[in-house]
Amino acid sequence: MRLALLADIHSNLEALGACLAHARRQGVDGYALLGDLLGYNADPLACLDIVAELADHGAVVLAGNHDVACLGGLCENMSFHAREAIYWTRAQLGAPQRGFLAGLPLTAAHGLATLAHASPDQPDRWQYISGGSTARRAFDACATPLVFVGHVHHTLLYFTSANGEPRSFQPVPGTPVPLSALRRWLLIVGAVGQPRDGLSAACYAIHDGGAGTLTSYRVPYDCAAAARKVRAAGLPERLALRLEAGR
Numbered sequence: 001m002r003l004a005l006l007a008d009i010h011s012n013l014e015a016l017g018a019c020l021a022h023a024r025r026q027g028v029d030g031y032a033l034l035g036d037l038l039g040y041n042a043d044p045l046a047c048l049d050i051v052a053e054l055a056d057h058g059a060v061v062l063a064g065n066h067d068v069a070c071l072g073g074l075c076e077n078m079s080f081h082a083r084e085a086i087y088w089t090r091a092q093l094g095a096p097q098r099g100f101l102a103g104l105p106l107t108a109a110h111g112l113a114t115l116a117h118a119s120p121d122q123p124d125r126w127q128y129i130s131g132g133s134t135a136r137r138a139f140d141a142c143a144t145p146l147v148f149v150g151h152v153h154h155t156l157l158y159f160t161s162a163n164g165e166p167r168s169f170q171p172v173p174g175t176p177v178p179l180s181a182l183r184r185w186l187l188i189v190g191a192v193g194q195p196r197d198g199l200s201a202a203c204y205a206i207h208d209g210g211a212g213t214l215t216s217y218r219v220p221y222d223c224a225a226a227a228r229k230v231r232a233a234g235l236p237e238r239l240a241l242r243l244e245a246g247r
């Protein structure tokens with residue numbers, strides 16, 4: 001099975017559409033959406049319509065911290081700009097959207113993989129995997145050889161080394177990484193809707209279960225259009241600028 005992994009869509013319709021079109025061209029036969037469907041950008045309803053349609057056709061859809069916050073969860077520890085977008089998004093959602101979001105799990109099992117938005121170690125605490133020790137706790141929290149997460153907004157691939165210590169590297173976009181069955185692998189999928197590594201192009205990845213490979217992708221999209229919608233919605237200017245700057 002070729003599974004497209006999309007994380008941190010963050011209400012960015014242009015980025016989501018570009019990644020889904022790219023994934024279709026690669027011939028994927030399934031989708032896993034790793035949370036943070038909402039927040040930051042200006043198209044929550046259109047993005048949720050697409051996500052709900054994918055879910056109807058078997059996609060795995062998880063909730064992220066921004067989705068939970070949009071349902072009324074705590075957001076006081078978020079940045080000012082993130083909070084402003086949460087408050088704006090809450091006002092856009094109707095009962096059908098809230099019902100859909102309320103039914104989303106925080107983690108899921110899919111074949112040989114554990115899926116989560118943040119670390120699968122206490123997933124409701126939204127911990128960032130930011131180095132060897134947090135990666136180790138994420139591996140320890142599940143038994144599967146593969147772990148796919150989002151939340152960090154940077155693409156990074158961890159693997160267990162011979163002494164058990166996790167190491168990491170940044171996969172080259174478009175180049176399949178063979179996943180040795182002798183190791184465990186944890187992919188942090190970069191953000192579809194708000195990349196933060198200095199490139200505006202959207203991030204997503206494909207896991208090819210048959211070939212035993214992971215491929216990350218960068219997909220250019222109309223970030224100027226997405227930024228215009230952020231401004232038109234009255235969301236903070238910083239949120240528009242960072243789409244174009246990719247940081």
Ligand code: ZN
Binds near residue numbers: 008
């Ligand atoms: Zn996010």
